[in-house]
Amino acid sequence: MEQNTQQPYQPKDFKSDQTVRWCPGCGDHAVLNVLHKAMAELGIPPHMNAVISGIGCSSRLPYYMNTYAFHTIHGRGGAVATGFKTARPDMTVWQVAGDGDGLAIGGNHFIHEVRRNVDLNLLLLNNKIYGLTKGQYSPTSDRGFVSKSSPYGTTEDPFIPAELVFGARGTFFARGIDVELKISQEIMTEAVKHKGCSVVEILQNCMIFNNGIHNYITARETRADRTIHLVHGQKMIFGKDLDKGLVQDGFGLKAVTIGQDGYTIDDVLVHDACCQSNFLHQQLAMMDGTTLPLAIGVIRNVEAPTYEAEVEAQVQDVKARHGYRNLREMILDGDTWQVD
Amino acid sequence: MLEKTKELFRQSIVVRFSGDSGDGMQLAGTIFSNVSAEVGDQISTFPDYPAEVRAPQGSLNGVSGFQVHIGHGVHTPGDECDVLVAMNPAALKQNAGFLRRGGVAIVDIDSFKKADLEKALFTTDDPYTEIDLKAQVVEVPMTSMVKAALADSGMDFKAQMKCRNMFALGLVCWLFNMPLDGALHFLQKKFEKKPAVYEANAKVVRGGFDYGHNIHASVSTYRIESDKARPGIYTDVNGNKATAWGLILASEKSGRPLFLGSYPITPATDILHELAKRRDLGVKACQMEDEIGGICSALGASFAGHLAVTSTSGPGLALKSEALGLGVMAELPLVLIDVQRGGPSTGLPTKTEQTDLLQALYGRSGECPLVVLAALSPTDCFHMAFEAARLAIEHMTPVILLTDAFIANGSSAWRIPDEDDYPEIHPNYVPEEMREGWRAYQRNAEGVRYWAIPGTEGLQHRVGGLEKDYDTGVLSNDPLNHERMVNARKEKVANVARHIPEQELLGDADADTVLVGWGGTYGHLYTAMEQLQEQGRKIAFTQFRYINPLPVNTRELLTRFKRVIVAELNDGQFAHYLQAEIPELNICRINKVQGQPFLVHEIVDQVNKIMEG
Numbered sequence: 001m002e003q004n005t006q007q008p009y010q011p012k013d014f015k016s017d018q019t020v021r022w023c024p025g026c027g028d029h030a031v032l033n034v035l036h037k038a039m040a041e042l043g044i045p046p047h048m049n050a051v052i053s054g055i056g057c058s059s060r061l062p063y064y065m066n067t068y069a070f071h072t073i074h075g076r077g078g079a080v081a082t083g084f085k086t087a088r089p090d091m092t093v094w095q096v097a098g099d100g101d102g103l104a105i106g107g108n109h110f111i112h113e114v115r116r117n118v119d120l121n122l123l124l125l126n127n128k129i130y131g132l133t134k135g136q137y138s139p140t141s142d143r144g145f146v147s148k149s150s151p152y153g154t155t156e157d158p159f160i161p162a163e164l165v166f167g168a169r170g171t172f173f174a175r176g177i178d179v180e181l182k183i184s185q186e187i188m189t190e191a192v193k194h195k196g197c198s199v200v201e202i203l204q205n206c207m208i209f210n211n212g213i214h215n216y217i218t219a220r221e222t223r224a225d226r227t228i229h230l231v232h233g234q235k236m237i238f239g240k241d242l243d244k245g246l247v248q249d250g251f252g253l254k255a256v257t258i259g260q261d262g263y264t265i266d267d268v269l270v271h272d273a274c275c276q277s278n279f280l281h282q283q284l285a286m287m288d289g290t291t292l293p294l295a296i297g298v299i300r301n302v303e304a305p306t307y308e309a310e311v312e313a314q315v316q317d318v319k320a321r322h323g324y325r326n327l328r329e330m331i332l333d334g335d336t337w338q339v340d
Numbered sequence: 341m342l343e344k345t346k347e348l349f350r351q352s353i354v355v356r357f358s359g360d361s362g363d364g365m366q367l368a369g370t371i372f373s374n375v376s377a378e379v380g381d382q383i384s385t386f387p388d389y390p391a392e393v394r395a396p397q398g399s400l401n402g403v404s405g406f407q408v409h410i411g412h413g414v415h416t417p418g419d420e421c422d423v424l425v426a427m428n429p430a431a432l433k434q435n436a437g438f439l440r441r442g443g444v445a446i447v448d449i450d451s452f453k454k455a456d457l458e459k460a461l462f463t464t465d466d467p468y469t470e471i472d473l474k475a476q477v478v479e480v481p482m483t484s485m486v487k488a489a490l491a492d493s494g495m496d497f498k499a500q501m502k503c504r505n506m507f508a509l510g511l512v513c514w515l516f517n518m519p520l521d522g523a524l525h526f527l528q529k530k531f532e533k534k535p536a537v538y539e540a541n542a543k544v545v546r547g548g549f550d551y552g553h554n555i556h557a558s559v560s561t562y563r564i565e566s567d568k569a570r571p572g573i574y575t576d577v578n579g580n581k582a583t584a585w586g587l588i589l590a591s592e593k594s595g596r597p598l599f600l601g602s603y604p605i606t607p608a609t610d611i612l613h614e615l616a617k618r619r620d621l622g623v624k625a626c627q628m629e630d631e632i633g634g635i636c637s638a639l640g641a642s643f644a645g646h647l648a649v650t651s652t653s654g655p656g657l658a659l660k661s662e663a664l665g666l667g668v669m670a671e672l673p674l675v676l677i678d679v680q681r682g683g684p685s686t687g688l689p690t691k692t693e694q695t696d697l698l699q700a701l702y703g704r705s706g707e708c709p710l711v712v713l714a715a716l717s718p719t720d721c722f723h724m725a726f727e728a729a730r731l732a733i734e735h736m737t738p739v740i741l742l743t744d745a746f747i748a749n750g751s752s753a754w755r756i757p758d759e760d761d762y763p764e765i766h767p768n769y770v771p772e773e774m775r776e777g778w779r780a781y782q783r784n785a786e787g788v789r790y791w792a793i794p795g796t797e798g799l800q801h802r803v804g805g806l807e808k809d810y811d812t813g814v815l816s817n818d819p820l821n822h823e824r825m826v827n828a829r830k831e832k833v834a835n836v837a838r839h840i841p842e843q844e845l846l847g848d849a850d851a852d853t854v855l856v857g858w859g860g861t862y863g864h865l866y867t868a869m870e871q872l873q874e875q876g877r878k879i880a881f882t883q884f885r886y887i888n889p890l891p892v893n894t895r896e897l898l899t900r901f902k903r904v905i906v907a908e909l910n911d912g913q914f915a916h917y918l919q920a921e922i923p924e925l926n927i928c929r930i931n932k933v934q935g936q937p938f939l940v941h942e943i944v945d946q947v948n949k950i951m952e953g
Contacts, residue, residue, distance in 0.1 A: 016802065018802075018814055018815070045797070046800055047794070047795060047796060047797045047798065047799070047800050048795060050643075050644070050794055052640065055805075062802055062804065063802050063804070063815065065802070066800050067800050068643070068792075068794040068795075068800055068801065069800075069801070069802040069803075069804075070640070070643050070670070070802070070803055070804060071802065071803070071804025071805060071806065072636065072639070072666055072804065072805065073636075073662055073663060073665075073666050073805055076632060076633075076636040076663065079601075079628060079629075079632065079633040079636035079637050079640070080636045080637065080639055080640035080643070081640060082626075082628070082633075082637050082640065083599065083601055083626070083636065083637030083638055083639065083640030083641040083642075083644070083648070084640035084641060084643060084644045084794075085640075086599070086624055086626060086637070086640075086641065087597070087599050087624065087640070087641035087644040087645070087646045087648075088644040088645070088794060088795065090795065091644070091794055091795060108629055108630060108633070109629065109632075109633055109636075112628075112629040112633070311624055311626070314619055315619045315622055315623075315624065318619040318620050319619070319620060319621075319622060322620055323620045323621070323622075324620055324621055326592055326621070327585060327588045327589050327592060327621065328756065328757075328759065330618075330620065330621060331575060331585070331756050332573065332756065334575060335474060335575060335576070336573050336574060336575045336756065337573070337574050337575075338572075338573055338574070339570070339571055339572060339573075339574055339755075340571050
């Protein structure tokens with residue numbers, strides 16, 4: 001473990017003493033290590049962090065954290081985290097969910113925590129499969145996906161997590177892939193800096209039940225051409241030789257090679273994650289690596305009031321205007337009578 | 341700790357219909373009293389006509405009223421009314437004096453416009469304050485609803501408004517559980533020769549009934565009144581409000597801020613309403629996306645160090661059961677209020693029952709014991725909500741408090757407790773000297789886990805739904821460890837018995853027979869015992885409010901009697917539980933599952949039958 005003497009905390013300060021029990025080669029290992037590093041980089045003390053999860057392979061993560069941590073029940077991490085953060089706005093709260101936990105059984109809590117804009121950092125680990133129950137299709141599995149519970153292929157379309165986030169008026173959406181550690185660390189720290197519900201989707205491999213599901217995107221040889229790392233304020237360029245760019249094409253986007261067909265670097269769009277309108281963010285998030293590169297990095301990052309801060313502010317405001325010191329004072333202010 | 345002052349239990353209600361003399365109040369009142377008589381109530385009525393046959397519309401002199409007293413033991417039309425229907429401001433002004441303090445005024449809000457207020461000589465736009473109305477006001481847009489109902493009838497507005505009395509009648513029938521058949525039958529006879537008029541009136545009376553049904557209208561008409569009041573300052577409170585207040589006091593006495601995670605459900609929603617208002621006391625009440633979100637947000641707040649509460653009714657309790665299991669497993673304090681209603685499923689949302697007892701005791705996966713309490717009366721909701729919070733916090737366990745629609749909506753005069761009437765609550769914090777090397781599932785002498793408040797340096801820890809090692813708190817699949825933890829959780833709840841009052845016996849201690857109840861039937865059963873004694877019966881009585889664990893003296897107390905009569909508003913759930921806990925008891929049962937409270941005479945009759953063998 002590398003040491004950084006500039007930082008008040010090291011990654012090891014956020015590690016618990018419990019044995020990590022994911023399968024060898026699971027993408028969760030990478031996410032856990034990156035999370036420890038991101039926490040050290042942020043410098044928020046371990047005791048001011050809370051990590052909350054539901055059920056699934058990835059939801060075991062809280063056991064490996066030297067923070068306040070709560071491994072809850074299937075799908076409910078979002079609701080538990082909402083209550084925690086509302087009670088304790090001063091703590092930094094992380095939620096860890098898988099694609100089944102977050103988008104199937106916990107789908108309702110997911111859209112509502114996004115809508116409320118609770119200041120949570122939600123790591124959505126998407127391996128497009130149920131691993132802990134041994135290989136059933138998930139709500140992010142592609143149509144026709146063959147699994148133990150869909151031996152003839154699924155007959156339903158998947159959710160695209162970003163679309164749900166935008167539909168629920170999300171203020172922050174970032175995407176990473178388990179093999180791009182630096183980018184994952186970058187988006188996790190950005191998520192914490194963003195005040196509001198920060199959804200970080202990490203595409204992640206399951207060695208046992210869905211090995212290679214993201215290979216099209218993650219394979220070393222083609223990764224540079226099939227992904228684009230978006231950074232706020234920078235040109236949207238990608239490719240092994242960084243010679244490709246995204247340009248506006250009518251109402252949509254187009255990938256071009258700079259210097260070909262009359263396109264110059266000036267035609268390439270500059271990423272604006274902070275634009276209030278999510279129109280272009282959604283277009284960027286929907287790119288899937290086929291005709292357009294899959295977007296990773298922070299895609300949307302806008303400011304809006306957060307739920308827990310508004311609740312706290314309302315409490316303070318009401319107390320200041322017509323608050324009571326205690327229950328008795330409040331009751332006596334109402335309709336009462338004396339019996340002697 | 342049961343109230344020993346003589347209590348008077350009212351089982352009759354007084355309704356006063358009032359409006360313009362042209363509004364047909366006499367007819368509405370007459371039909372209501374006839375229908376009540378048909379379902380077996382005793383009735384007494386009192387028409388109150390204006391002096392003029394037709395005074396100016398909307399004026400004070402033109403007000404007509406009709407008072408109906410229905411129920412049991414009814415000998416007069418009643419001095420005060422419990423419910424006042426006022427079709428316009430003049431009617432409200434003229435009749436408000438008849439309405440008892442804390443009663444219900446139902447007004448046609450459509451006829452409370454500026455001009456209407458002026459006709460009744462109101463000088464402000466707040467008529468309720470102007471006449472110092474101490475009542476719960478239910479504002480119903482009667483005129484517009486009648487107009488809408490009769491839009492296709494071809495009737496002109498004036499004719500439509502002649503049916504407005506039937507809307508009020510329909511609503512009152514809903515409130516007092518009177519089937520409409522009787523009213524419709526009466527109307528049919530009255531308008532035999534005018535089928536179109538009958539159709540219009542029938543449509544409107546159904547409209548009023550359905551309106552009450554759709555908005556889950558309910559009014560507090562039942563009261564337990566103490567005739568010998570302790571000196572002090574009093575206020576009127578219903579069970580739901582008292583519950584909310586008890587929780588607030590517990591927050592003050594424990595120093596833990598109050599959090600409510602809830603979802604609207606009849607008849608529990610008023611707890612959410614009251615706590616939402618109490619931002620002025622620092623309460624964070626959150627309306628979540630569903631019942632599960634309600635309890636889960638509360639568990640999050642509990643883990644975060646708050647006094648956390650979720651409020652619901654039977655169907656919501658079912659949805660919350662998995663999360664309750666998590667609370668038991670993570671050993672976190674949590675208060676769940678279940679305002680019981682008629683079930684199963686959607687059942688009878690506004691009606692009262694005691695049918696969630698076994699669900700509260702056993703309705704979870706695994707061996708999953710928790711504390712179950714029940715409140716006796718509207719004001720006892722305050723005390724038991726406090727108790728629920730005290731036991732949850734001091735014993736690190738979820739606690740279910742069972743109230744019911746009857747006491748939740750029922751109101752009663754309540755003596756505001758003094759500062760020191762209630763004890764301090766002591767959270768089981770990690771002691772200073774244990775901090776070094778502390779493990780999350782270590783227990784104190786009572787078997788209680790410690791509460792480490794997040795944000796405290798050095799006490800980072802992990803809790804969750806998976807089984808933990810008894811000593812280290814690390815995940816464990818060890819078979820014997822699991823059994824040891826099951827027993828530890830069971831003992832922790834059983835130990836609560838040492839921290840609750842002993843069960844009290846009322847009535848004749850040397851009787852052969854004891855009448856036993858639990859929760860919100862207290863007033864009826866107590867009154868029944870008194871009536872039985874007046875009839876010369878020797879009988880004892882005890883009402884349970886600590887259900888799990890039972891008070892330590894329960895076995896000793898009940899085994900003194902040759903016969904234990906358990907009366908409850910379900911099919912025998914508490915009797916079943918008692919029989920399992922104390923097999924040697926000779927239990928007889930009185931059960932009622934009609935969505936209605938007991939009537940005292942029903943209990944008296946059935947006890948007499950049992951005692952006569």
